[in-house]
Amino acid sequence: xxxxxxxxxxxxxxxxxxxxxxxxxxxxxxxxxxxxxxxxxxxxxxxxxxxxxxxxxxxxxxxxxxxxxxxxxxxxxxxxxxxxxxxxxxxxxxxxxxxxxxxxxxxxxxxxxxxxxxxxxxxxxxxxxxxxxxxxxx
Amino acid sequence: xxxxxxxxxxxxxxxxxxxxxxxxxxxxxxxxxxxxxxxxxxxxxxxxxxxxxxxxxxxxxxxxxxxxxxxxxxxxxxxxxxxxxxxxxxxxxxxxxxxxxxxxxxxxxxxxxxxxxxxxxxxxxxxxxxxxxxxxxx
Amino acid sequence: xxxxxxxxxxxxxxxxxxxxxxxxxxxxxxxxxxxxxxxxxxxxxxxxxxxxxxxxxxxxxxxxxxxxxxxxxxxxxxxxxxxxxxxxxxxxxxxxxxxxxxxxxxxxxxxxxxxxxxxxxxxxxxxxxxxxxxxxxx
Numbered sequence: 001x002x003x004x005x006x007x008x009x010x011x012x013x014x015x016x017x018x019x020x021x022x023x024x025x026x027x028x029x030x031x032x033x034x035x036x037x038x039x040x041x042x043x044x045x046x047x048x049x050x051x052x053x054x055x056x057x058x059x060x061x062x063x064x065x066x067x068x069x070x071x072x073x074x075x076x077x078x079x080x081x082x083x084x085x086x087x088x089x090x091x092x093x094x095x096x097x098x099x100x101x102x103x104x105x106x107x108x109x110x111x112x113x114x115x116x117x118x119x120x121x122x123x124x125x126x127x128x129x130x131x132x133x134x135x136x137x138x
Numbered sequence: 139x140x141x142x143x144x145x146x147x148x149x150x151x152x153x154x155x156x157x158x159x160x161x162x163x164x165x166x167x168x169x170x171x172x173x174x175x176x177x178x179x180x181x182x183x184x185x186x187x188x189x190x191x192x193x194x195x196x197x198x199x200x201x202x203x204x205x206x207x208x209x210x211x212x213x214x215x216x217x218x219x220x221x222x223x224x225x226x227x228x229x230x231x232x233x234x235x236x237x238x239x240x241x242x243x244x245x246x247x248x249x250x251x252x253x254x255x256x257x258x259x260x261x262x263x264x265x266x267x268x269x270x271x272x273x274x275x276x
Numbered sequence: 277x278x279x280x281x282x283x284x285x286x287x288x289x290x291x292x293x294x295x296x297x298x299x300x301x302x303x304x305x306x307x308x309x310x311x312x313x314x315x316x317x318x319x320x321x322x323x324x325x326x327x328x329x330x331x332x333x334x335x336x337x338x339x340x341x342x343x344x345x346x347x348x349x350x351x352x353x354x355x356x357x358x359x360x361x362x363x364x365x366x367x368x369x370x371x372x373x374x375x376x377x378x379x380x381x382x383x384x385x386x387x388x389x390x391x392x393x394x395x396x397x398x399x400x401x402x403x404x405x406x407x408x409x410x411x412x413x414x
Contacts, residue, residue, distance in 0.1 A: 002173050002275050004243060035278050036314055036410055038174055040241050042250030044190045050374045052320040052366055057354040061363050062370060064352045069207055069345055076202045078195040087199050090190055094200060098188045098253070099239050101375050103316050103410040105280060110408050112318030115374070132248050134174055134241040136275070137278050137412070140311050140413050142381060176312055178379050180388030182328040207345055214340045216333040225337050228328055232338060236326045236391070237377050270386050272312055272379040274413070 003030035003135040008128050011046065011121035014085070016059045019131070020117045023102075024109060026133040033107055035137015039117060040099045042130040045089035046121050047096040053116030062120075066092050072124075082123075089122035096120060104137070141168035141273040146266050149184065149259035152223070154197045157269070158255045161240075162247060164271040171245055173275015177255065178237045180268040183227035184259050185234040191254030200258075204230050210262075220261075227260035234258060242275070279306035279411040284404050287322065287397035290361070292335045295407070296393045299378075300385060302409040309383055311413015315393065316375045318406040321365035322397050323372040329392030338396075342368050348400075358399075365398035372396060380413070 005026045009019060019039075027037055041048055052058040070091040073084035080086055100117065103110045111117075119129060143164045147157060157177075165175055179186055190196040208229040211222035218224050238255065241248045249255075257267060281302045285295060295315075303313055317324055328334040346367040349360035356362055376393065379386045387393075395405060 004172060004241060006248075034280060035412065038239055038241060040239075040248065042248065042253065044188065044250070044252050049370050050320065051370060052355075055355055055357070058363065058366055061353045061355050062367065065346060065367050068352070070203060076206070077199045079190075079193055079199050081193070087196065090196055091200065091203050094187050094189060095233060095371060097235075097373075101239055101314055101316075101377055103280060103314060103408045110282075110316065110318065112320070112406065114320050115318065130250065132241045136173065142310060142379060144386075176377055176379060178377075178386065180386065180391065182326065182388070182390050208341060214344070215337045217328075217331055217337050219331070225334065228334055229338065229341050232325050232327060233371060235373075239377055268388065270379045274311065 001032050001138060003032060006130060006132045008130055009119055011127050011129055013126050014121055014124050016118040016120050018116045019119050023117055023133055027104060027109060027135055030135040032135050032137045034105050036101050037104055038099060038101045038134045040132045044093055045123050046129050047093040047098060048100045049096050049118050049120055050115045051118050052114050054114060085124045092122040139170050139276060141170060144268060144270045146268055147257055149265050149267055151264050152259055152262050154256040154258050156254045157257050161255055161271055165242060165247060165273055168273040170273050170275045172243050174239050175242055176237060176239045176272045178270045182231055183261050184267050185231040185236060186238045187234050187256050187258055188253050189256050190252050192252060223262045230260040277308050277414060279308060282406060282408045284406055285395055287403050287405055289402050290397055290400050292394040292396050294392045295395050299393055299409055303380060303385060303411055306411040308411050308413045310381050312377050313380055314375060314377045314410045316408045320369055321399050322405050323369040323374060324376045325372050325394050325396055326391050327394050328390050330390060361400045368398040
């Protein structure tokens, strides 16, 4: 069995949003008991991560890390059509994930206690991001 | 239903090659309508990314970024059996993907407008790279 | 068909452990012939990589690389509840994989000759890590 649903998420500019509940709702609607859930983001300047879900400073520190290794406006970047955050957003996307696959059982995602699914917007301005969740199993 | 096909891609040395059309052809041949397509590269010094497909300078900037954080010939690397690009190729592979999973519907990959599937050769010399595409769904 | 099994792996502190054989054993038990195998680690400070499996200095060099770009005790990190390796372990997890999907055929994982599946412990102290393998196919 395969169940698929696409939704939009409005971001607030650079930063992370916990979308675990959205994925769980789609899993519940699918009625599928055991298998894999895939989340896919249809963009090249926003990405997905599984990250610690308790202390918000973890996500702040991830921003600090990315700014250290791929700062906005790096003079070595030639692709800057949409501003100083354009190329660094592509790099941050390539270093993380466009697609995450997570197992489930008894209609429940098998996430660890501290694992949350986060959409990571890498552009400084807000964007509407398209996400597809595909559930497959039996 | 599962459909699987393996092919070889001859690279030209370090750089990216758009293999989206190869994946789409295998999806069409599978006859499967809705599900997930997985692409897997059988090597530890070449990888897969979903990347902006319009401006070639994006991929040039990705090379610049990788050279900055993991330069060829880094004196800290001990593994250099096959030359100065040996270990940096392994690092670049680990930082990107050996495996990508992409949803499809109505026999079409659900890629965003600007998303292309790229094989990224990290060795400076040309190589023949083995890639397996697995399509599963209904 | 879907087959799922969870196991614990006791790590020895920071470093990599080859878990390819564990994944292969679960694939054999599943009896499924062709499809995809997913490995998932339920933690945010340990991760999975596909890595060169012949020369141990490759994994030592990967540690060197990570220490260079995200050193323990980086004064820019605010999240340090569990010590100087706490936040760098989260960064290393985000840069690698919590989930790997690998194709198989004739009951055999289609890994390249030099590809091994490694659990990468990013904390300096030993931990018991929970891993779920899901096999799906026909």
